[in-house]
Amino acid sequence: MDSELIDKAIFSKPTNNAVLLALIGLALCYLAFARLRNRNPKTGVNPPPTAPTFQTPLPLPFNDASPTTSAPHPYRPFQHGPNHITMGIRKLDWNDWIEMDANFLPYHATKVAELEKDLPAHVQEPRRRRWWWRRKLVQDDVILMVDGDDGQFHLDAGAVCLPGFWRLREKFGLSLDELHFEAGRATLRTEAPEVYEPLLQVHDARRKQLRVNNFFIQIDDGLHWSHRMEDQNGDEVASWATADSADLKLEEIYFRSERQTLRRLPRSGALMFTVRTYFEPVTVIAKEPHVPGRLAEAIRQWDETVSVYKGKKHWEHLLLPYLDEQHRLQVENDVLQEHVEREFPY
Known part of the structure; x- marks a missing residue:
């Protein structure tokens, strides 16, 4: 054929x-x-391991009678000598993710007032009602950052009622690097790669949480908004460049401390930040043993960039002499010998 x-x-x-x-x-x-x-089969070549399913550990029951009767933690995140960006970054126990204390009710009242006054200014997310409820359940502000096509995390949703001097709409969509750059700080990517890089390793990052403590000096008593910085309802970005420190008195200076937590959510891989604010007059914390001398030393260690970002020139002429005097009195009265100095961040 x-x-x-x-x-x-x-x-x-x-x-x-x-x-x-x-x-x-x-x-x-x-x-x-x-x-x-x-x-x-080729020797020495193993198939890629299958990532085990991660289950967030359940928190232990609260031991005290009521979490809203506990005294706030006295965070004092400064130490002797140079204070670096990585100093306050530490691992966080799952049971300590959210801290509640006796300030819950007054903080809650302030948050409700802010949400009722202007919800869109404090909540950015299509399903606003969901974030509205989240924000009322805890004392912390809550921020969600999502991994973008550029390999960076961007602020994609949040409920922020106690920012102090920045507006959520100004930060919305910015990357983690851009947020640190605006703050006058080196980025986590370059300054703390040992912290930033694990965040990109999904299956490792979902097994850990991080916490960061830092502090600011504020020149009025506005927990939710510093009225000396700029009008809360204005269009100009609030900063120390717009601050009005005329006729400032020592009694108006407040110590604003933040406890931030960071975790990567197990399903979406998004980063969730919580920001808890602690707010006290400097005349109160300066009575604590070792605090005035250590705080004055830490402030004097700031470089020019940090000093400008934290508005040092507006309040140093009042605060530093006062802290020096309180430290001198503690030395003369043997207060430092009678009390052991606490470890960072207390």
Whole structure:
């Protein structure tokens, strides 16, 4: 049979052709499978491990009678000598993610007032009601950052009622690096790669939480908004460049401390920040043993960038002499010898 007869036999009947082609396909698949089965595997090459499913540990029951009767933690996140950006970054126990204390009710009242006054100014997310409830359940502000196409996390949702001097709409959509750059700080990516890089390793990061403590000096008693910085309802970005420190008195200077937590959510991989604010007059914390001397030393260690960002020139002429005097009195009265100095961040 010549080639013309073969072509005619194969392509003259469509039904037979389909069956024949199917048989040929099955035969080729069988040969390929047999070849792969008999091939010796390469030594030293392991298949990629399957990531185990992560289950967030359940928190332990609260031991005290009521979390809203506990005294706030006296966070004093400064120490002797240079204070670096990485100093306050530490691992966080799952049971300590959210801290509640006796300030819950007054903080709650302030948050409710802010939400009722202007919900869109404090909540950014399509399903605002969901974040509205989240914000009322804890004392912390809550921020969600989502991994973008550029490999960075961007502020994608949040409920922020106690920012102090920044507006959520000004930060919305910014990357983590951009937020640190605006704050006059080196980025986590360059300054603290040992912290930033694990965040990109999804299965490792979901097993840990981080906490960060820092502090600011504020020149009025506005917990939710520093009215000396800028009008809360204005359009100009609030900063120390717009601050009005005229006729400032020592009694108006407050110590604003923040406890931030950071975790990567197990399903979405998004970063969730919580920011808890502690707010006290400096005349109160300066009575604590070791605090005035250590705080004055830490402030004097700031470089020019940090000093400008934290508005040092507006209040140093009042605060530093006062802290020095309180430290001198503690030394003269043997207060430092009678009390052991606490470890950072207390």
